[in-house]
Amino acid sequence: MFGEVLHDVEVDVAASQAWRLYGSLELAKIIQKGLSHMVEKIELLGDGGVGTILQLTLIGGQEECRSKLLPKRFLTIDNEKYIEEVEALEGGLLELGFNHYRVCFEIIEKGKDSYIIKSKVEYDANEETTSLTSTIPSLQLEAIIGVAKDYLLKTKNE
Numbered sequence: 001m002f003g004e005v006l007h008d009v010e011v012d013v014a015a016s017q018a019w020r021l022y023g024s025l026e027l028a029k030i031i032q033k034g035l036s037h038m039v040e041k042i043e044l045l046g047d048g049g050v051g052t053i054l055q056l057t058l059i060g061g062q063e064e065c066r067s068k069l070l071p072k073r074f075l076t077i078d079n080e081k082y083i084e085e086v087e088a089l090e091g092g093l094l095e096l097g098f099n100h101y102r103v104c105f106e107i108i109e110k111g112k113d114s115y116i117i118k119s120k121v122e123y124d125a126n127e128e129t130t131s132l133t134s135t136i137p138s139l140q141l142e143a144i145i146g147v148a149k150d151y152l153l154k155t156k157n158e
Contacts, residue, residue, distance in 0.1 A: 001124070001125050001126070001127060001129075001130065001133070002122075002123070002124050003122075003123055003124075003125070003133055003137075004120055004121060004122045004123070005120065005121045005123075005137040005138050005141065006118070006119070006120050007118075007119045007120075007138060007141040007142065007145065008116055008117065008118050008119070009116070009117050009119075009145050009149065010110060010114060010115070010116050011114065011115055011116075011117065011149050011152060011153070012113060012114050012153070012156075013113065013114065013115065013152045013153065013156050014109075014112065014113050014114075014115070015082060015107050015108070015109035015110075015114075015115035016109075017152065017156070018082075018107050018115050018117065018148075018152055019079070019082045019107050021148060021151065021152060022082070022084055022105055022107060022117075022148065023077060023079055023082065023084060024048065025044060025048045027148060028042045028044065028054060029042070030147055030148060030151045031144060031147055031148075033147075034146075034147030034150065034151065035143060035147060037059070038058060038059060039056055039057070039058060039059065040057045040058060040059045041056075041057045042054060042055065042056050042057070043055045043057075046074075048074075049074065049077060050074050050075065050076065050077055051073065051074065052073070052074045053071050053072070053073050053089070054071070054072045054073075054074070054086065055071045055072075056071075056072070058092075071088075071089040071090060071091065072086045072087060072088050072089060072103075073086065073087050073089055074086055075087050075102070076104075081106070082106060082107035082108070083104065083105070083106045083107075084104070084105045085102060085103070085104045085105075086102070086103050086104075087100075087101070087102045087103075088100075088101040088102070093123075093136065096129060096132060096136075097125055097126040097128055097129030097132070098123050098124065098125045098126075098129060098132075099124040099125065099126065100122070100123060100124040101121070101122075101123045101137075102121070102122045102123070103119070103120070103121050103140070103141070104119065104120045104121075104122070105117060105118075105119050106118040106119075117145055117148075117149075119141045119144075119145060121137035121138075121140065121141060123137060
């Protein structure tokens with residue numbers, strides 16, 4: 001079963017400031033800190049560009065995932081269009097019945113000091129996974145965007 005989940009949020013921060021976070025390895029550090037109750041550590045294999053592997057290690061107790069290591073690969077990082085795409089390689093959601101799982105973030109300038117973050121999860125899931133497809137992708141997007149938004153608003157005038 002193919003599907004996608006869309007999530008758009010407007011933030012009162014300049015798009016260029018937002019991209020400095022989303023288009024860099026800094027976002028991984030912010031996610032680890034902001035979601036410290038779920039993410040034990042994040043390691044990067046590569047230079048931060050396309051092809052870099054981002055390995056998230058979940059804290060024990062995430063019973064739904066047998067594997068605590070969740071590698072993801074950067075597919076697209078477009079510094080002109082402010083687009084980033086990441087694809088799950090193994091573990092986590094793929095163990096739960098997702099055959100394909102890709103996350104895309106696009107930052108669209110709305111005004112001098114505001115942007116819209118358009119996020120999308122594209123997935124292909126087994127029929128047995130249907131109950132998860134309505135919650136997991138949207139919860140993941142909301143968590144990441146929420147942590148990034150809080151950080152950007154807090155550091156807006158620094």
